[in-house]
Amino acid sequence: MIISEIKSFLEEKRSIVERALDQYFPKGGKYGKRVLDASLYSLKAGGKRIRPILCLMGYELYKPNSEDILPFACGLECIHTYSLIHDDLPSMDDDDLRRGKPSCHKAFDEATAILAGDGLLTLAFELFTHQDLIKRVNPSAVIQAINKVAKAVGLKGMVGGQMADLLAEGKRGSLKKLHWIHKHKTVAFIEASLVSGAILASAPKDEINILSRFGNKLGLIFQIVDDLLDLLGDEKTLGKPIKSDLKRQKLTYPSILGIEETKRITKELTNEALTNLEPLGERAKLLKDLTLYLSERMN
């Protein structure tokens, strides 16, 4: 892999997503403008935009014109940003910094941050059904993609995972439980981001299954590296304080297995993810490079 190539690919896609977010974010707001300001503050505070980019990549495996699905990709980033805003609240992880800036409830206030998260989650469904998408993509594929994402982030997905994560704080836990938490809190959404793009492109069922298996591995790599960065990362690059998992006695891979074993598992998962992609041949080159890049990422 040539790092500069995948970096410039991600940068190019990131700026396409940023422009679309500006385009699709609602304007005005009159007496409720404060909640729009708070939502936009968090949405535009930076971030890698990995979920929308994965959606575009899933689509581009089958069709070239991924700008057709930008409203959908932006909806994914709205859901992700809502989850970060709520995760930072005092009643959850109580984090003052996010993406290098004061978190939403610090820059505004708690009630506004709750509403901003609610608003972004709802905006996602407006974007998933946006005219610009519906007129270009098969509506039954759109419904299938929405269903996939809704399941991944709902009660039996990210929300359930967050519940289990909060309940596990300060307690001894098994690897089995940790795996369940990661799978629901983080992995399902990453997998659904990639797979929804392929669904929107009407990809064949057997290849959707391949991408789903790969997406599950990639999501787990992403989360485990996040666990490692919390211990070993640089606060400036990460945009948030390190060792917060340790302070809150969170269940993480390093807390159960130690740093070296966690690194070994990350390598093993990376090889498995690359093997998952083999049936797709050369078409999967960018996904392979992304996997290697994310497994060695610094933020």
Ligand code: GRG
């Ligand atoms: C509040 C329902 C609810 C869920 C919160 C996403 C989440 C669940 C919590 C955030 C805490 C955390 C570390 C989750 C693991 C997933 C993860 C690595 C999130 C950060 O995502 P990035 O790295 O962030 O894509 P950027 O800022 O780049 O967008």
